[in-house]
Amino acid sequence: MDEDTRTLAIINSKGTLDMAYPGLVLANAARMMGIEVKMFFTFWGMDIINKKKSDHLKVSPVSTPSMGMPTMVAGLPGVTDMATTMMKREIEKLDMPPVHEFLEMIHDAGAELYACKMSVDMMKLTEADLVDEVDEIVGAMEFLEMTEGAQILFI
């Protein structure tokens, strides 16, 4: 496929720190090599573009066996915050920006950001609750229409 016309549609459905970054990194990488990017945030993925939450996403060691922590310990108060702090430190070491700055960067780079209409309604949000980088609130059909022929990633 010609790079000039290649488009990546990324659907972000999760709101944890570890599930936010893959979409952001891929969106940025695509823009760096000239691929068009349209991102759709839905359900818990709405937290990524929620003004109050975007820089406060967490990673939970509960049901993340990769982190190697026994569930009994992982569920103790404060453990999620501790794991989150540690992961944020590692992310920073890799020269990756915090979530909101990352959104700003990929938006400036030309990626388009869309919020899911149904999730906005369900969570009783308005445009004012979302980061300024969000281009529009659209329905699922509208998003699929504008990404016709694109490669779709569901995260």
Place this chain on the structure above:
Amino acid sequence: MTTLQDVSLDTEGFMVDPNAWNPEIAEALAEEEGLAPLNERHWAVIDFVRKDWGETGESPTLRRITKQSGVNTKELYALFPKGPAKKVARVAGLGKPKGCI
């Protein structure tokens, strides 16, 4: 005007020896990339990339460029449209970028 005939490039068009780079080669590579003529804002980016490579031995990430060269993300994408990562590295005479950011 320098032609690229004397410059060794790899299969993807990146310079094999970054030390053989000079501003005339940059202009010739920019021509190939459809960026010519390079203006002072292009040079702000290229000069920073060359300087940073000289100091660290690695080509800087786009994020590092936008944080330190005085050229922000929007402008960087306008100066080097359709894939700034490869274009910046190529014109600055460095290898294909390997980073993710």
